[in-house]
Amino acid sequence: MTQHLMPSAGQDDFNPLSLQDQVQIALAVADEPSLKSLLTDCVSPIAPAHRIRSIQTKVSVPLAAPAIEPASRLMAQTIDGILAFEKIHCVLVPSADELKQGIADYTQRYGNDRGYVDLTRCESEMQTLGQSIPLSQALALLTHSGFTPRQIQSILHLPQDGWFQSWWYTVDALGEFTVPFLRVLRTLYYPDGRVTIQYKDFFAKDKPACYMSEPQQVIVMLKQDRSFSETLARINLARQQLSIDRVILVGTHLSELEAKGYINQGVSLYMTRSLHLPTPASCLQCVNLECPLHGRSDPPSALYSRFGRFDI
Structure with a gap:
């Protein structure tokens, strides 16, 4: 596996910081490519790189001590970090030429002879992107979606009964953005200058999971000198208290049996040395x-x- 966050095994003896300090400092200062590596290069991966964006971190997150634990062990009940990111489900088609090619590929792949008609045969319920929000917030939402300034002006200046059409890709069975669908937006205006933006999707078969992305959180925990059962108990305590199921366990080495055990318990492994x-x-x-x-x-x-x- 490729590591960006952690030093190579050969550097361990020359680094005065403990492995725990290295992990926490790396989480605190690492740039987005390094954080993506942590999410994508672990076993099993949390998400593919093209579906991750807007990564943020928290470091040294405290947990409440269990009632059976002595108060003196309270400080030991911490996790090394939390990664928060958006998992992308839909992306805006950037150009008309790409859209034509995407529809042609979809038609060929699925034997979809009627093209546009079949791609838009199903209709979703009306959804709200922003409810009674100021124009500045509406502008930020639409910019975040990937619309160009000209498209944003068109959306924000629609007539009361007007709709703005846009084409998007959602993911296929392999998690790639290949399935085109039509999204229409409308803007409702209020006397105080606020607006409501609503949208509706027209698709071939499976309704898009969300507007664009969903927030995800992952616990990052260092594999210290604890037994398998102690480490797993600490992981499950963090899962229960933080209501976060996904966990990345970082370490320098694991036995084959330990690795299988953690993976079977839904823990992803990120090793600073090769994991076999x-x-x-x-x-x-x-x-x-x-x-x-x-x-x-x-x-x-x-x-x-x-x-x-x-x-x-």
């Missing part, structure tokens, strides 16, 4: 021609373990 997890051997693809199991589709595990394993 075994995957089932494929003797059909093995390049070891001397192995007696070469070419077999069902090798007995007791035998192929003698000849190595495939690591990711």
Whole structure:
């Protein structure tokens, strides 16, 4: 895995800071590419890079001590950090040419002969983007969406019964922005200068999950010199108190059994040294021609373990 936040293993002996300080300082000062690396290069990844934006951090977040814990251990009940980000579900199509190509690709992929008609055959309920907000806030919302200044002026100066049409992409089954849909917006005006912006979507099959993105939070915790059970108890305490399910555990090394255990409990792992997890051997693809199991589709595990394993 590629690491940006943490020093390489060879630098450990020359860094006077503890690993915990390194992690917390990195979280406090790291730029967005480094924070994205933490979210995307862990095992299992939290989200792909193209669906992450607006990352923010909190460092050394305290937890309330459990009732059974002595008061003297209160300070020990902290987590190293929280990553907050937006997970993108929809993006505005930037150009008419890209839209035409996107519709053509969608038509070819799904045998959608009627093109535009099939892409807009379903209609969502009316949604509100901004309710009775000042023009400055409406401008910020539309700019954040990716509209150009000219498009924003058109949206904010629509006639009372007018609609602004825009094309967007939502994600396909692989999480890529390839599925086009039509979104129409209207603006309602009030005597005090405030406005309400509403929108409605027209789509082929699956309704877009939200307007653009949803807020996500992830706990970041350092793997210190604790046992597996103690570390997992600390993780679950943080999950319960903070109501955050996703966790990234940062460390320098883990045994194969520990790694499997954490992953099975929904914990993502970010190792400052390479993390190797075994995957089932494929003797059909093995390049070891001397192995007696070469070419077999069902090798007995007791035998192929003698000849190595495939690591990711």
